[in-house]
Amino acid sequence: MSTLIFGHKNPDTDTITAAITLAEFEKQDGNTDVEAVALGTPNAETKFALDFFKLNPLRVVKTVANETEHVDLVDHNEAQQSVDDRADVTIDKVIDHHRVANFQTEAPLYMRVEPLGSANSVIYKMFKEKGYTISPLIASLMASGLISDTLLLKSPTTTDQDRAMFADLQKIADVDLKDYGMKMLKAGTNLAARSDQDIIDGDAKSFTMGGKTVRIDQVNTVDLNDIYDRQDAIVAAMQAEKDAEGYDLFVVIATDIMNSNSTAFALGEKDKLEDAFGKKFDANDRLDLPGVVSRKKQVVPVLTDSFEK
Known part of the structure; x- marks a missing residue:
């Protein structure tokens, strides 16, 4: 059984891309039997990002206990934001940048929560600490999550670490992240549709x-x-x-x-x-x-x- 990696319900760009980037981290860490999934369909902003990089949307799941015993959570930890049957599986990891609330487990786990601009910011640090390869695609996806959650580094949630990460990711990515980022953000504002x-x-x-x-x-x-x-x-x-x-x-x-x-x-x-x-x-x-x-x-x-x- 694969370990499923997913973010919160009503997924945004950071939660979708963080599932993908953590799955890549796990594979480089030797855990090859993992799958990034989603708890809902991508919004317009996220769809723009996936289409831009020619990626298919993640498989959407409504429950997880019917197909796995182990899960990793990204970009959330609160039970009401997670999959409905979360209590029926073992949470192995939590990678988040939000407050911790209404959270408990029966088994020990790896939990990393940092007050950074995005979940991808935490994952970026994990890659760097291990010396793992960040490909242009993974760099672009990390940046997409950071751009989304910080409104292109304008939000007060943006830290100096996030700014330094963004500069590093720009060196790796194959696109102009500022230009791409503004287009991505605007794609999510088409309210008429x-x-x-x-x-x-x-x-x-x-x-x-x-x-x-x-x-x-x-x-x-x-x-x-x-x-x-x-x-x-x-x-x-x-x-x-x-x-x-x-x-x-x-x-x-x-x-x-x-x-x-x-x-x-x-x-x-x-x-x-x-x-x-x-x-x-x-x-x-x-x-x-x-x-x-x-x-x-x-x-x-x-x-x-x-x-x-």
């Missing part, structure tokens, strides 16, 4: 905060008016999903990647979001979040504090 449901679920993650279930989705755009024009329909889709899933708070953060600003829509315990940022929703039921681009660093910590007061 996406349904309201896809917009609210495309990059959504669930969190437990103060015993409450909080759903936070983030959607990138180059023009916030593209979101504002669909606000009523998007909020209606949010309401239907909130009612069906029982979220205590459902937040959609629309991020202008060109100007590094965001606007939030929310349903449920909106006062917790207002408390977190010290401001009120406006007359259009929007919460202006200037300078906010990172869910991980700028939203989750302050919102968690608000729920746990």
